[in-house]
Amino acid sequence: MSEVIDSRTALRICPLCEATCGLVLTVRDGRVTGARGDREDVFSEGFVCPKGAAFGQLDADPDRLRAPLVREDGELREATWEEAFAAVAAGLAPVLERHGGAATGVVLGNPNVHTMAGALYPRLLIGALGTGNLFTASTLDQMPKHVSCGLLYGDPNAIPVPDLDRTDHLLLVGANPLESNGSLCTAPDFPGRLKALRRRGGTLTVVDPRRTRTAALADRHVAIRPGADALLLAAMAHVLLDEGLADPGDLTAHLEGLDELPEALREFTPEAVAPACDVDPGTIRELARELAAAPTAAVYGRIGSCTVPHGTLASWLVDVLTVLTGNLDRPGGAMFPLAAASRAPRPAGPGRGFDLGRRRSRVSGHPEVKGELPMAALAEEIDTATDEGEPIRALVVVAANPVLSAPDGDRLDRALASLDFMVSVDPYLNETSRHADVVLPPPPPAQSPHHDFALNALAVRNQARYTRPAVPLEPGRMAESEILARLVLAVGGKPGADPATVDAAVVSRTLGQAVRDPHSPVHGRDPEELAAALTGEDGVERRLDLMLRLGPYGDGFGARPGGLSLGTLLDHPHGVDLGPLRPRVPEVLRTRSGRIELLPRPIADDLPRLREALRRPADGMVLVGRRHLRANNSWLHNLPALTGGSNRCTLHVHPEDAALLGIADGTPVRVKGAGGEVTAPAEITDTVRRGVVSLPHGWGHDRPGTRTRHASADPGANVNQLLDGTLLDPLSGTAVLNGFPVTLSPAG
Ligand SMILES: Nc1nc2c(c(=O)[nH]1)N[C@H]1C(S)=C(S)[C@@H](COP(=O)(O)OP(=O)(O)OC[C@H]3O[C@@H](n4cnc5c(=O)[nH]c(N)nc54)[C@H](O)[C@@H]3O)O[C@H]1N2
Ligand SMILES: Nc1nc2c(c(=O)[nH]1)N[C@H]1C(S)=C(S)[C@@H](COP(=O)(O)OP(=O)(O)OC[C@H]3O[C@@H](n4cnc5c(=O)[nH]c(N)nc54)[C@H](O)[C@@H]3O)O[C@H]1N2
Numbered sequence: 093m094s095e096v097i098d099s100r101t102a103l104r105i106c107p108l109c110e111a112t113c114g115l116v117l118t119v120r121d122g123r124v125t126g127a128r129g130d131r132e133d134v135f136s137e138g139f140v141c142p143k144g145a146a147f148g149q150l151d152a153d154p155d156r157l158r159a160p161l162v163r164e165d166g167e168l169r170e171a172t173w174e175e176a177f178a179a180v181a182a183g184l185a186p187v188l189e190r191h192g193g194a195a196t197g198v199v200l201g202n203p204n205v206h207t208m209a210g211a212l213y214p215r216l217l218i219g220a221l222g223t224g225n226l227f228t229a230s231t232l233d234q235m236p237k238h239v240s241c242g243l244l245y246g247d248p249n250a251i252p253v254p255d256l257d258r259t260d261h262l263l264l265v266g267a268n269p270l271e272s273n274g275s276l277c278t279a280p281d282f283p284g285r286l287k288a289l290r291r292r293g294g295t296l297t298v299v300d301p302r303r304t305r306t307a308a309l310a311d312r313h314v315a316i317r318p319g320a321d322a323l324l325l326a327a328m329a330h331v332l333l334d335e336g337l338a339d340p341g342d343l344t345a346h347l348e349g350l351d352e353l354p355e356a357l358r359e360f361t362p363e364a365v366a367p368a369c370d371v372d373p374g375t376i377r378e379l380a381r382e383l384a385a386a387p388t389a390a391v392y393g394r395i396g397s398c399t400v401p402h403g404t405l406a407s408w409l410v411d412v413l414t415v416l417t418g419n420l421d422r423p424g425g426a427m428f429p430l431a432a433a434s435r436a437p438r439p440a441g442p443g444r445g446f447d448l449g450r451r452r453s454r455v456s457g458h459p460e461v462k463g464e465l466p467m468a469a470l471a472e473e474i475d476t477a478t479d480e481g482e483p484i485r486a487l488v489v490v491a492a493n494p495v496l497s498a499p500d501g502d503r504l505d506r507a508l509a510s511l512d513f514m515v516s517v518d519p520y521l522n523e524t525s526r527h528a529d530v531v532l533p534p535p536p537p538a539q540s541p542h543h544d545f546a547l548n549a550l551a552v553r554n555q556a557r558y559t560r561p562a563v564p565l566e567p568g569r570m571a572e573s574e575i576l577a578r579l580v581l582a583v584g585g586k587p588g589a590d591p592a593t594v595d596a597a598v599v600s601r602t603l604g605q606a607v608r609d610p611h612s613p614v615h616g617r618d619p620e621e622l623a624a625a626l627t628g629e630d631g632v633e634r635r636l637d638l639m640l641r642l643g644p645y646g647d648g649f650g651a652r653p654g655g656l657s658l659g660t661l662l663d664h665p666h667g668v669d670l671g672p673l674r675p676r677v678p679e680v681l682r683t684r685s686g687r688i689e690l691l692p693r694p695i696a697d698d699l700p701r702l703r704e705a706l707r708r709p710a711d712g713m714v715l716v717g718r719r720h721l722r723a724n725n726s727w728l729h730n731l732p733a734l735t736g737g738s739n740r741c742t743l744h745v746h747p748e749d750a751a752l753l754g755i756a757d758g759t760p761v762r763v764k765g766a767g768g769e770v771t772a773p774a775e776i777t778d779t780v781r782r783g784v785v786s787l788p789h790g791w792g793h794d795r796p797g798t799r800t801r802h803a804s805a806d807p808g809a810n811v812n813q814l815l816d817g818t819l820l821d822p823l824s825g826t827a828v829l830n831g832f833p834v835t836l837s838p839a840g
């Protein structure tokens with residue numbers, strides 16, 4: 093028997109979904125052997141789900157890459173870090189020399205919001221490459237919300253979240269937090285918070301074409317036809333305005349465009365939208381009246397309201413309803429969080445506003461949004477030549493698997509294979525990273541520090557937590573922050589330079605700006621003296637210290653004694669509670685008018701498209717997705733502990749549709765869409781409404797050259813192969829991943 097040399101616990105914030113639960117890891121001999129919820133965590137108070145509990149298996153997955161891979165004579169072989177970064181510099185140089193940054197691109201995936209490195213370095217990387225070709229998971233996800241908030245409030249990152257713990261009435265549209273644990277609404281134990289809402293006498297309404305676990309918990313489930321939410325929400329707003337129920341209250345003084353809303357929404361009566369939504373007009377009126385009557389209420393829309401043809405309009409209407417019922421920015425309504433490491437509030441007043449389409453994508457002319465181009469256009473930006481400029485010849489991919497997560501993986505697969513050079517920062521050799529010439533694997537999460545830069549700005553309670561690596565880096569491992577810093581240097585042709593210089597440059601630039609800013613607590617001070625005062629063991633910690641100290645609760649480098657710094661978080665390993673959300677209007681507004689612009693021009697210009705949808709016949713089979721509690725997009729299928737049981741890639745079909753189509757339970761069904769066809773076993777269930785089938789995403793692990801053995805043994809089908817990448821929400825460039833037409837037939 094081996095002797096136990098080290099047995100202890102360590103804290104780690106879970107990086108596996110947006111709930112950010114605090115975990116207590118059991119560490120033996122430098123390995124994580126167990127994980128439970130941290131009861132003392134100021135925010136999650138002991139909650140853990142099966143994914144968090146499997147942290148040890150995730151960390152120890154034998155298929156995780158242990159060393160960089162470099163392609164040589166067509167084959168990927170293990171290499172040293174020096175060789176790998178030299179290969180990056182050598183691979184990028186000819187592309188940059190010949191075509192410049194415009195022939196390069198950056199792809200950022202979802203886990204970047206779950207790593208500190210993903211928050212701190214991508215912008216530097218894009219700057220170093222000098223490219224405008226940025227593609228992120230946002231355009232497969234929440235970009236419609238960024239756009240609607242950008243237009244309404246002037247800041248695409250000012251996203252109001254439902255004040256879950258205080259609301260009396262919650263309308264959930266296209267979200268299933270009992271499986272997803274919430275998104276754009278960071279709330280550990282979302283399920284418990286919903287149950288608490290009902291216990292205190294509040295009501296929960298769920299709009300979803302499937303009777304999800306969340307819908308089953310609700311007071312009312314509205315099984316809408318997919319893609320019709322913008323119509324439903326528009327009709328609800330219409331009812332509020334028409335019946336004199338609209339009363340923004342204190343907010344009125346901060347509104348622009350309220351008077352124009354009734355005319356803009358005139359046609360969207362409950363009767364007019366009912367056929368497209370398949371929701372009867374009486375129900376629509378009740379939904380609106382309930383919202384107006386509730387003492388406080390919040391409307392919350394997620395994936396099912398975003399990744400649809402009218403995603404931005406639906407996202408906008410979610411907030412319009414909140415505003416019209418006086419629920420924006422008040423306790424119990426929808427409120428703007430204020431994260432500890434965010435910019436400190438500035439005096440209210442006109443801002444720079446939010447612009448869309450400052451440039452266009454080269455091939456299809458999609459408007460730029462937030463500096464990004466649609467992920468659905470990535471393949472064509474690589475494989476299609478135009479007179480407008482160079483196709484992308486070199487790609488840097490960080491924590492993304494677009495071959496499975498974006499439309500038409502087969503085309504993207506071919507496009508990636510045709511690149512001159514590609515580098516992936518990814519722990520796995522998977523469907524996307526297998527195309528890379530250099531793969532740079534980050535360490536397992538227990539070896540990484542954690543702070544939620546992005547998700548704290550979406551949290552239902554203001555709080556801050558930081559966890560240092562639970563176990564030291566194994567020999568041969570490199571922190572992801574160092575990987576990305578070295579990548580920045582390699583792009584600049586200096587693969588051997590000191591990565592600390594990258595962080596030092598950011599610190600120096602940030603402090604240089606802060607001391608010149610009259611609103612900053614450090615205005616007029618000496619930036620070098622401030623830099624010397626920073627604490628932290630490495631560049632990441634010093635940058636966190638800097639952001640905390642300059643942030644809304646910070647110590648301002650002595651200007652606000654007792655304020656936050658890295659030291660405070662280290663002294664409070666279970667986190668620092670910063671209280672419930674507080675009203676932030678008008679300070680949060682950055683529109684040119686300095687007010688909430690209720691009917692911004694791009695939205696008004698998109699309304700005719702919604703009016704057309706009133707007249708489109710609603711028939712034919714459409715497909716929606718679904719998430720499973722024990723999965724996470726494409727990359728947790730490799731863990732035996734998290735697969736099997738109900739977590740399978742089956743096609744949910746309503747019994748009546750199955751009977752009509754001659755489909756038997758468990759038999760293979762061929763599903764055809766505009767981009768191709770896939771086959772999946774039928775699971776006959778009345779949890780989907782008629783006319784709708786459901787297939788989860790992130791499956792399709794059957795491509796050669798990957799190294800995810802467990803996932804490949806039960807590969808499932810890639811639902812996104814049914815899409816050809818042409819269906820987008822035009823305002824946000826977000827791919828339509830829900831409610832698209834398919835045809836079904838029994839296979840074999
Ligand atoms: N049909 C359909 N498609 C969808 C969706 C849907 O609902 N339906 N959902 C969409 C949504 S919401 C999203 S966010 C996207 C996600 O799209 P992606 O971000 O492309 O997909 P993920 O599966 O999250 O891939 C994450 C990648 O990061 C790697 N990774 C994991 N941990 C780390 C880490 O610590 N560091 C680094 N560098 N890499 C890491 C994984 O190995 C994996 O390769 O998918 C979208 N696609
Ligand atoms: N367990 C688990 N948790 C996750 C993830 C995961 O893969 N697994 N992924 C994470 C990510 S990246 C994200 S973005 C979040 C997403 O978080 P959620 O948005 O809560 O996740 P989904 O389960 O996709 O819920 C979307 C719901 O919308 C419904 N829907 C589909 N089309 C329509 C429509 O047209 N109208 C309406 N009203 N509803 C519709 C679907 O049936 C589904 O139930 O989850 C995160 N958390």
Ligand code: SF4
Binds near residue numbers: 140
């Ligand atoms: S709910 Fe999310 S953050 Fe919490 S343990 Fe589960 S996966 Fe981790």
Ligand SMILES: [Mo]
Binds near residue numbers: 202229233
């Ligand atoms: Mo997502």
